[in-house]
Amino acid sequence: VIYWIFCFCSLVCLITVAEFAEWLGLMHYMEVLMMITSIEYTAPISDENVTVTDTKFNNVPARLYMPRKQSSGLKRAVIYIHGGGWCVGGSAMEPYDLLSRWTANKLNAVVVSVEYRLAPMYHFPVQFEDVYTVVKFFLQNSVLVQYGVDPNRICISGDSAGGNLAAAVAQQLLDDLEVKVKLKIQALLYPALQTLDLDLPSYKDNENKPILPKSLMVRFWSEYFTTDVSLQEAMASNKHVPAESSHLFRFVNWSNLLPEKFKKDHVYASPIYGSSMLGKKYPGFLDPRAAPLLVEDTKLLGLPVTYVLTCQHDVLRDDGIMYVSRLREVGIEVIHDHIEDAIHGVLMFITSPTDLALGHRVANKYIEWLNINL
Secondary structure: HHHHHHHHHHHHHHHHHHHHHHHOOOOOHHHHHHHHHHEEOOOOOOOEEEEEEEEEEEEEEEEEEOOOOOOOOOEEEEEEEEEOOOOOOOOOOOHHHHHHHHHHHHHHHEEEEEOOOOOOOOOOOHHHHHHHHHHHHHHHHHHHHOOEEEEEEEEEEEEOOHHHHHHHHHHOOOOOOOOOOOOEEEEEOOOOOOOOOOOHHHHHHHHOOOOHHHHHHHHHHHHOOOHHHHHHHHHHHOOOOEEHHHHHHHHHHHHHOOOHHHHOOOOOOOOOOOOOOHHHHHHHHHOOOOOHHOOOOOHEEEEEEOEEEEEEEEOOHHHHHHHHHHHHOOOOOOOEEEEEEEEHHHOOOOOOOOOOOOOOHHHHHHHHHHHHOO
């Protein structure tokens, strides 16, 4: 109960301050959120288990975690992509730093945590391109040799918006003939995967839940593509997809893709189409690099073994579940870990003042799965 009260009160205060500052014209909404999240910045301090450095891979910043434990063979590697709605957050935030340290130490693995550029200063596809640049650079044999990494034991992982970017990058790599090294596994932690239907059962059930209410998720999605409020307003009413893109809705038809227990009493309704102008001005929201659920089934073939973590009290719950269904339909091995008592961002609750047993439990499940499958 204390956990829920703290989350709710923190969210209300955070959003109120951001909205008020933007209304006064003092700063952009996301700049306020970024100021607050920057409080959690932690320096790249090495410890007895892991050497931590801030570096760059092909000119894109990243935080590198090198385990100190001696081993006779090559090491595993995890490329991690932080969440924050493509607008806030960073690899140096204390919870992300701690999660990467745990991963490096417990798996004796090299961890690369990508520091991609953020909206509203940078819009899609910049975030995707930054992550893709790091991944493609790291997967070069010469780089893997430099860091002592086994080319057959590499994972890409990310949470929320980072899960979105991880899924999109994994798909893109399948078509990149320049990349010879294949990912062994991918781990998608409560990922955002589609832009078409922002009125899924999970959006309705969790519209005002802590951490990520529907209004904030809509704001994150729209800011990813533009500061033009017309897209945000259209997304908020779920009338942003032009009729000429109607064929894409089959990829996110939750009536076919969700198990019965997640449908509850919800009834699927045909989409209401929006202005063609929005699709032409901001085609990014119809691009699979921004919405990985929008690819044809053939584009899912060849993806690695996949771990998907979803939370019951999360607007993004159904995105992850629908991806699980689609991947399984084409024969991809998927492990779906659904946490009934968690809200969005549960992996952030591993440091003070929200150092909770639930956060540690979920983090341990994730790292244990990596250890077994990587």
